[in-house]
Amino acid sequence: MKKFVPVLSTVAAAALVLTACGGDSSSSGDGLSIEVPDVPMMESVGEPEGQLNIVNWSGFVEPAWTDKFTEDTGCVVNPRVAGTSDEMVTLMRTGQYDLVSASGDASLRLIVGGDVAPLNLDLIQNFSDDIVPGMKGQIYDTINGQAYGVPIGRGANILQYNEEEVGTAPDSWSVVWEADSPYAGKVTAYDAPIYIADAAVYLMYHNPELGITNPYALDETQLAAAVDLLKQQNAIIGEYWSDPAAQIGSFVGGNTVVGTSWEILRKLSGEEKLKGTLPKEGSTGWYDAWMLSSTAANPNCAYLWMDYVSTADVNGQIATTFGMAPANGAWCESSEEAKAHCEQYHATDEVYFDQIWPWTTPIEQCVDGRTDVQCTSFQDWTDAWLTIKG
Amino acid sequence: MTSVLQVPEPPTQAEVKVAAARTPRQNRRGLLWLLTPPTAWLLILYIGSLFFLLITAFWFINPFTSKVIPGFTLENFVSIFTVPAYFATAVRSLLIALAVTLIAIVLAVPIAIYMAKIASPAMRAFLAVTITLPLWAGYLVKLIAMRVVFTENGFLNWLLAPFGISGPGFNTSTVIITLTYLWFPFMALPVYTAVRQIPNSYFDASADLGAKSWRTIRTVVLPLIKPAIIAGSVFTFSLSLGDYLVARFVGGSTQMIGSIIASNINLNPPVAAAFSFVPITFVLVYLWVVRKMGALERL
Numbered sequence: 001m002k003k004f005v006p007v008l009s010t011v012a013a014a015a016l017v018l019t020a021c022g023g024d025s026s027s028s029g030d031g032l033s034i035e036v037p038d039v040p041m042m043e044s045v046g047e048p049e050g051q052l053n054i055v056n057w058s059g060f061v062e063p064a065w066t067d068k069f070t071e072d073t074g075c076v077v078n079p080r081v082a083g084t085s086d087e088m089v090t091l092m093r094t095g096q097y098d099l100v101s102a103s104g105d106a107s108l109r110l111i112v113g114g115d116v117a118p119l120n121l122d123l124i125q126n127f128s129d130d131i132v133p134g135m136k137g138q139i140y141d142t143i144n145g146q147a148y149g150v151p152i153g154r155g156a157n158i159l160q161y162n163e164e165e166v167g168t169a170p171d172s173w174s175v176v177w178e179a180d181s182p183y184a185g186k187v188t189a190y191d192a193p194i195y196i197a198d199a200a201v202y203l204m205y206h207n208p209e210l211g212i213t214n215p216y217a218l219d220e221t222q223l224a225a226a227v228d229l230l231k232q233q234n235a236i237i238g239e240y241w242s243d244p245a246a247q248i249g250s251f252v253g254g255n256t257v258v259g260t261s262w263e264i265l266r267k268l269s270g271e272e273k274l275k276g277t278l279p280k281e282g283s284t285g286w287y288d289a290w291m292l293s294s295t296a297a298n299p300n301c302a303y304l305w306m307d308y309v310s311t312a313d314v315n316g317q318i319a320t321t322f323g324m325a326p327a328n329g330a331w332c333e334s335s336e337e338a339k340a341h342c343e344q345y346h347a348t349d350e351v352y353f354d355q356i357w358p359w360t361t362p363i364e365q366c367v368d369g370r371t372d373v374q375c376t377s378f379q380d381w382t383d384a385w386l387t388i389k390g
Numbered sequence: 391m392t393s394v395l396q397v398p399e400p401p402t403q404a405e406v407k408v409a410a411a412r413t414p415r416q417n418r419r420g421l422l423w424l425l426t427p428p429t430a431w432l433l434i435l436y437i438g439s440l441f442f443l444l445i446t447a448f449w450f451i452n453p454f455t456s457k458v459i460p461g462f463t464l465e466n467f468v469s470i471f472t473v474p475a476y477f478a479t480a481v482r483s484l485l486i487a488l489a490v491t492l493i494a495i496v497l498a499v500p501i502a503i504y505m506a507k508i509a510s511p512a513m514r515a516f517l518a519v520t521i522t523l524p525l526w527a528g529y530l531v532k533l534i535a536m537r538v539v540f541t542e543n544g545f546l547n548w549l550l551a552p553f554g555i556s557g558p559g560f561n562t563s564t565v566i567i568t569l570t571y572l573w574f575p576f577m578a579l580p581v582y583t584a585v586r587q588i589p590n591s592y593f594d595a596s597a598d599l600g601a602k603s604w605r606t607i608r609t610v611v612l613p614l615i616k617p618a619i620i621a622g623s624v625f626t627f628s629l630s631l632g633d634y635l636v637a638r639f640v641g642g643s644t645q646m647i648g649s650i651i652a653s654n655i656n657l658n659p660p661v662a663a664a665f666s667f668v669p670i671t672f673v674l675v676y677l678w679v680v681r682k683m684g685a686l687e688r689l
Contacts, residue, residue: 086656093457113457185559193657237643239560246639254542255560255642379451382657387475389645 034143034365037114039294045123045303052301053078055091055100057288059322060152065314072308075301084192084242092116098296099305101152103286104140104359105194109378111141111148112363116291118146123303126310130330134353139367140360141289149289150306151327153319155345156285156356157190157198158276160261162251169277173202175258177233184236188250188259191240193378193385194359197284198260199226199233201357205281214368215284216360223376223384230388240389244268263345264323278355285356288324319345325353447663458659466664476650480668483647486562487630487672490569491623494577497570498622502582503611507593521578524571530635536568537639560642568640569630576629577622584618585611620680627676631669 052075054061061079070076080097082088085106092100092115102110110116121127131151141149159173166175166183176187177199189195200215203225212222238256241247248269250256266276290306292299308314316331316338325347326332332342346352360367366375376384447466450459470476505517524532537560539545546557558564588611596606634648647668654662 084656090656113452234643239642249537249541253538253544379658382654386650386653387473389475389643389649 034112034363036112036143039114039117041118041120042123042299042303043120046300048073048075048301048304049298050074050301051076051078051298052099052305053080053097053298054305055080055082055088055097057082057101057103057322060101060288060318062317062321064321065309065317069305069308073301073304075298075304077305085194086192089113089115092293095293095295098293098298098302100291100293101288102141102149102291103288104138105192105286105361105378107140107149107289107291108143108361108363110291111143114294116148117294117296117299118148119150119292119306120303121147124150124307124310126307126328128310130312130328131310132325132327132329132348132350134350135287135327138287138358140287140358141291149291150310152288152290152309152315153322153324153326154285154287154353154356154358155262155264155324156278156353157260157283158263158266159279159283160251160259160266160274160276162254162257163273163275165257169275170258171277171280173198173279173281173283176236176260177202177229179232179235181236181258183258186238186255186257187233187236188239188241188247188256188261189233189237190260191242193381194284195260196223196226196230196381196385197357197359197362199229201284202281203229214366215357216362217366217368217370217375218362219366219370219373219375223380227384227388230385234388262323267323267344278352282355282357285353285358287358316341319347443663443666445663446659447667449660449663451658451660463660466660467667469661470664470668475645476665479645479650480647480665482562482645483631483669484672486566486569486646487627489566490573490630491577491626493566493570494574494626495581495619495623497574498578498581499607499612499615499619501578502585502615503607505582506585506588507590518582521582522575525575529572532572533568533635533639536564536571536636540564540640560640560644562641562644565637565641565644565646568636569633570626572633572636573626573629576625577619580618580622581615584615588614620683624673624677624680628669628673631672 054077056079058081061077066077066079080091082091085103088100088102089106089109091097092110093113100106100110100116102116107116127150135151135154137147141147141151159170159176161170161175165186175181175183176189181187190198196218197215200212200218200222203210203222204212204215207225210222210225212218218226239246239250241250241259244262244265247256247261248265251259251261251274252269252271261276263276266274290309292302292306296302309318310328312328312331312334315326315328316334319326319331320338320341323345325342325345329342329348332338332347342348361378362376362381364374364377366373446458448462448464450461450463451457452459470480501517501521505514509517527535540557540560541547542559544557550556558567592610592614593606596610601609632648634646634652637644637646637649638652647665651662651665654665
């Protein structure tokens, strides 16, 4: 057995439940008790309001599937595309939107901030057993056993490399972290505080003495170690990326030869020489879920939407448009094309996703279950991140 | 048919008197009409929004939800000095803005002299077009163009490859080059206008007294165009200080003040607001120094 075996957070959660609740593993969710504001849950779906305002990632809300929704329910969909998780959180706090397609680095913030409401899954019939196991009841959208999100899809942060420069696939992330990397000056990294977790994943494998068991539960010492690693990386970085188009251009133009990426970006580049791999340390990944604003003006349309987009067909369309693994595993069986897509994105490959740590907002309460220390919060990560780039 | 040629009668003295008597009031009303919209625009939209942004700099942030909480703290300002990355970025931005201004001056003066005094009319028109050309294109278009030029497999490296050298890639010097390219017209145009206004006889007189061209530039031209250079430098300096997309697109991992504001705007608005004081301070100090030099009176 290897030193580090990344575990599904449900498995970890189950273990936590065992320790915390004296063997009561029947309670679903994360087993951590996190204090959340009391926001009422919808009891039934009433008359549609005729409008629905969504904050979403590009490609999540498209006429190809909103037209039919509007036809069926009379709800006109007004999408607002956001570029980053932080922008999504800011937009949701304006109170002008009903729904958000939140990634894990936004969701916990929204839940604890009281910006999103708990969901009544009984009202979302299509939220069924077809949802892949790896996206059910995860900590980023299920708190204290209560669901706050409807899974949309997921994707891993892979190590992308230029085959002409690198040759065979690197088996370790060391090429982007170590000062003596042969690709110094041509390394790219994701430009967001959540990227600190990638450093933590690397440290988990290589520096077990730090005692990191979950890259989103870092105490001060562990965060300092991750920050040191990121500062070391800063010296070999060519460019940080947050804009996907710029990242693609950087890889295609030759300024970047190795760095973190998404399968969809590799595909969009249209370059045979660009390859992706998942190194031995494992990686982080983004898991997206629909979340309902606690001040939604159109909750009925929002529930109808969450039900509609959870069908295998619509979920599959979103997954293919954005380029990710769909949450609804049933879609993968629907056609040859769907099958190929699911294969490429490892949709139902839980062994693959077992190596991925889903983005989770770090909070002061350690999400790895430690109670003897206080963990660093997302604000600490944010402050730390801005000091790294210098 | 005679009516066509009718000349309006000159106003009688009484009419003139009445008009004169009503003028101040009418003028005042007219002025009010004229000035209200721009004043309101300036006060409410411009100063008002700026005020609310700047006041945030004294507020707190909820460490978990990143929500802004009104209050009073100087912590955000202190962080500019205590966080090494912040301080280094502020200094770096200042140096970049100064470098851009200096390069723009060094390039603008000879070009302006050539255009205004030596070039043929056709050449002058051609140069005027090429200098102002960047102003015609969108900012982002120019930026992406520069990115394409400086990219590893890009135009510049292709051009330099035969000589066995390669371009700077994406780093701080690329940021300076790009900013100079973007803001050069703001320096070149006022300097050119100023040089044009220098009578040719000054050059003749200078030459008659035995001055060579360099001395003429130093002792005749430069003092006369100093106000124009200052005016241009205010643009190049402040525009460079406030820019962040250039650093983001062609700067590699270079950070500028704008990068820190942009990263903080969603995550920690008070720090972003505090940081927006930095370029304001720099520009105020710059204007103060310029004033001390006595250059503003002649603007």
